[in-house]
Amino acid sequence: MTFTVNGREQEADDVWEGESLLYVLRERLGLPGSKNACEQGECGSCTVRLDGVPVCACLVAAGQAEGREVVTVEGLAGRSGTAELSVVQQAFVDAGAVQCGFCTPGLLVAADDLLERVPQPSDADIREALSGNLCRCTGYEKILDAVRLAAARTGEGG
Amino acid sequence: MDFLRPADWEEALAAKAAHPTAVPIAGGTDVMVEINFDHRRPEYLLDLNRVGELYEWQTDGPDVRLGAAVPYTRVMEHLRAELPGLALAAHTVGSPQIRNRGSVGGNLGAASPAGDSHPALLAAGADVEVQSVRGTRLIPVEEFYTGVKRNALAPDELIRAVRIRRATGPQQFSKVGTRNAMVIAVCAFGVALHPHGRTIRTGIGSAAPTPVRARVAEEFLAAALEEGGLWESGGAVPPSVAAHFAELAAGACNPIDDVRGSAAYRRRAVAVMARRTLGWVWDEYRHSQGRGARCA
Numbered sequence A: 001m002t003f004t005v006n007g008r009e010q011e012a013d014d015v016w017e018g019e020s021l022l023y024v025l026r027e028r029l030g031l032p033g034s035k036n037a038c039e040q041g042e043c044g045s046c047t048v049r050l051d052g053v054p055v056c057a058c059l060v061a062a063g064q065a066e067g068r069e070v071v072t073v074e075g076l077a078g079r080s081g082t083a084e085l086s087v088v089q090q091a092f093v094d095a096g097a098v099q100c101g102f103c104t105p106g107l108l109v110a111a112d113d114l115l116e117r118v119p120q121p122s123d124a125d126i127r128e129a130l131s132g133n134l135c136r137c138t139g140y141e142k143i144l145d146a147v148r149l150a151a152a153r154t155g156e157g158g
Numbered sequence B: 001m002d003f004l005r006p007a008d009w010e011e012a013l014a015a016k017a018a019h020p021t022a023v024p025i026a027g028g029t030d031v032m033v034e035i036n037f038d039h040r041r042p043e044y045l046l047d048l049n050r051v052g053e054l055y056e057w058q059t060d061g062p063d064v065r066l067g068a069a070v071p072y073t074r075v076m077e078h079l080r081a082e083l084p085g086l087a088l089a090a091h092t093v094g095s096p097q098i099r100n101r102g103s104v105g106g107n108l109g110a111a112s113p114a115g116d117s118h119p120a121l122l123a124a125g126a127d128v129e130v131q132s133v134r135g136t137r138l139i140p141v142e143e144f145y146t147g148v149k150r151n152a153l154a155p156d157e158l159i160r161a162v163r164i165r166r167a168t169g170p171q172q173f174s175k176v177g178t179r180n181a182m183v184i185a186v187c188a189f190g191v192a193l194h195p196h197g198r199t200i201r202t203g204i205g206s207a208a209p210t211p212v213r214a215r216v217a218e219e220f221l222a223a224a225l226e227e228g229g230l231w232e233s234g235g236a237v238p239p240s241v242a243a244h245f246a247e248l249a250a251g252a253c254n255p256i257d258d259v260r261g262s263a264a265y266r267r268r269a270v271a272v273m274a275r276r277t278l279g280w281v282w283d284e285y286r287h288s289q290g291r292g293a294r295c296a
Helices: A021-028 A087-095 A105-119 A122-131 A141-157 B009-018 B030-038 B074-079 B084-092 B104-108 B115-125 B215-227 B239-251 B264-288
Strands: A002-005 A009-013 A047-050 A053-056 A069-073 B001-002 B023-025 B044-045 B063-065 B126-133 B137-138 B146-148 B158-165 B169-174 B187-194 B199-205
Touching: A021 A047, A047 A105, A053 A105, A087 A105, A087 A141, A105 A122, A105 A141, A122 A141, B009 B044, B009 B126, B009 B158, B023 B030, B063 B126, B074 B084, B084 B115, B084 B137, B084 B169, B084 B187, B104 B115, B104 B158, B115 B126, B115 B158, B115 B169, B115 B187, B115 B199, B187 B264, B199 B215, B215 B239, B239 B264
Parallel strands: A002 A069, B001 B044, B023 B044
Antiparallel strands: A002 A009, A047 A053, A047 A069, B063 B158, B126 B137, B126 B158, B169 B187, B187 B199
């Protein structure tokens, strides 16, 4: 199958079209950033953007991604042409929003999408946008702090 | 397993006719779970993502014609005025990621008694538009659910759209679960006032083998409102009427004990939701008539 991942055209061989997009990303393309946990859309740790829209990669059949555009957590850093972390990633580091780190990639993709749609989100907006991402370490408070911090920094920059 | 990728609706119908065992997949939020867990290994997967018509909706008639694969997110963003009950129900589906992919057509195809759309469709009034190479059928939504996870589709048919009556009065939806996101309903209740015909319609989810209407409750309430002249006066629904409506709604349930809740709890919860949602829609109706005291 051929599709675009993080701006680059990718070809994956021997893909069984009923396998998940998540499996293709992790096992066939060597992009393990998107995490594999529940495989039923409950945990959000495999969140990627498919044609710009946040989705659970575990619930997209590989065949459905043919010719489409996917952005994974690996595509967030370096968008400005440098190796720099994205604003959301840096805010997660600075706010202490990462503990074991397993849920972090999905949260980063979801938070990045939120700030793109709603640059100055309310707390309710943040909670809603992250309601499909489970974290079992942090208790979420630091994650909410990180998104607020990213929003504040984006506002300053703009 | 073969992956069928029709480019348009005609091709999709032809593929389904040629391969009646093909499992349609759009958002994948049900089908992929079954495949990931090896609960299902369909011979053919019929991908509908490229069939653009299924992602469109029309609002120019008395019905909203909602393409089968329109994601819940779109319903919430664009159809809140026309389909308030369904928009509320859509907002309780899974999470943003799930709502970006899942659709009412998928809910109908899966026909789970716990599907969040069903109570709203039953309350609003809707027909499921199904097609095959043989032609089109309009199936009233109450007749579409035929058993637990079974529906009225013939093997060669696909769901093209749902034609949902445009709201002419207040609608509400309520759902019981352990948290506010990522919850399969323990039970759910939808209610819609239809002031022009002076009728009330309801829908109950996850409290019987299929989604059902509480018809006896609907008829009782319609008669009570008529008798009291409440449609004209905009007077409050007497508590005894609301209580009996709730009791009759619980009586329409035929629930089971399962991991999400007991049968007794479901009956009780449906009664509570029926009473509450009736209060909400009737308050909204009274205020729209310029009557009734608005309370905080």
